[in-house]
Amino acid sequence: MKSNQELYQERLHRMTQAVTLGKPDRVPVMAWIDAWAATYRNGSMAKLSNNLLYSNKLILETARDFPQLDMIEVGAAIPRAVAAATLSTVKVAGKELPEGSLWQVEELDHIQEADYDRILKIGWKAYKKEYYKNVLGWGGYDTFKLILGGIIAGRRCKKAGFPELSGAFPNIPLDPLAGGRGMAKFMTDLYRMPDKLKEVMDIMVVDIIEENKGIIKQAKPFSAFLGVARGSSNFLSPKLWNKFVWPYVVQITNAMVESGTFVNLHFDGEWNRDIERFRELPKGKCIWASDSVTSVYKLKEVLGDHMCIKGDVPPALLALGTPDDVYNYCTKLIKDIGPTGFILAPGCTTPYNTRVENFKAMIAAATGQ
């Protein structure tokens, strides 16, 4: 029987082969398990949403029941931190929502036009600190607890033999601005004050890169998670996208790769129009994680020889389908998108109401067991 450390290395090797477009012994299978851990382990959603180490415990207990998983996306559920990254507030079970409820992000218009000037004046790092304290009620001690909790959770994952996919979380400037300003207002700002926004984003990206380079240097994660929520191809016209999205995707990706980590491009939504542009990113260094809205077949056709594709088992299928539906979908994915440069995984996170048999069917498609 292999030790946890042997399994850790075996899983890491299989994933590395997939990302570097090598030849893994089989298509890796992984999942982002957060809220589903509470469902599967019959745990408290309120506690999971508010206690990083409790979430880590449930996630690892869940993963241990599916030892064929090659990785988990992150070792803990941290809804407040995820929302904070986009300057949004979040309602969680046990506080604003009843026990058993999934957390839900609120995008309110906290950022006013004057805040753009404030960012230009004091820089993104200082502005973010102010915003966290004044708007989100998130102080220095909360950040310290988050970092410490993340380190402990990461060590526990390693001890349990499950590598984490991502350990640094940069985002392009557009996402926090859109999250804090409110999407509709922000999109009109893109029209009404494009030059000022460009200036603000250019300031922000410097701090974003610097902060994440520091994290990568310390934590040495497998990959940096670069999620883009409001900048997908069907959200923005090419004129806006080329100015406010793509330059920052390139700049951040290159900086993360130079720091010695892979980049997990977690791009929800529809990106079909711009898939070819991703060939501009370094070969064999990125993972294109699709939530099933972007065509996985177009991704394979255009990027198959350039970067690894991850996904894209649809959330509705995991929640509503039968095990046969899931198995057939996944088997076809492996055949058509694999066997090299492909990681089988749910599109985005594993839905809270995923049927256990469906999760097993997804794994069985990859392992043949």
Place this chain on the structure above:
Amino acid sequence: MPLFTFATPHLKGIEMSQTLINAMADLEESALVKEVKHLQEQGVPALEIIQKLQEGMNIVGKRYEEKEYYLSELIMSAEIFKEAAAAIGGDLSAGEAPSHATFVMGTIYGDIHDIGKNIVTTVMSCNGFKVIDLGVDVPTADYIKAIQEHKPQVVGISCLLTTAFDGMKECIASIEAAGLRKDLKILIGGGPCDQTTADYVGADAYCKTAQDAVEFSKKLMGIQ
């Protein structure tokens, strides 16, 4: 004297209206504001100006379908439209504007996400539909009450959580059980929805985008 100065006031009005339609379609905000002022000064009724703005919105919708425009332009056009309508005193929500049909929409109970819902209601109202926005976390009883009161032709139910699918299913079944489904079409939409979801919850259609809701509803009402 150049010939064009002999244009009749009627023709001038037509030219100005076309300028307004083009400004709306091209998202030329300052030109649009200027043109609305001109038309107001000429005594053109507010509803007539709104009709011209809606013609511009039709072009925006076509450009969206043809992938010349994206969500950013839909939102910007809706913003310009709302501001112009407010400036001339046309309150869209008060039902003063001419409407093709009535559209009731909300985010289903258990889900508080409102971005997608807000985009759809805004785009629908700018495209000539009278919109009744029920808000977020809407219980089935509120949908039923709104249907009985406003007698809509189309109902939209939105969600961003897969855990809300069962709520959508229950809501649609209750609308049917209350005998209100006969002359009503129900659309669903939101991040995790797809055709599988529409089949599961018993909706008439799944809308991937806000413009899909406009097109489906227009088709239903026989509007070109």
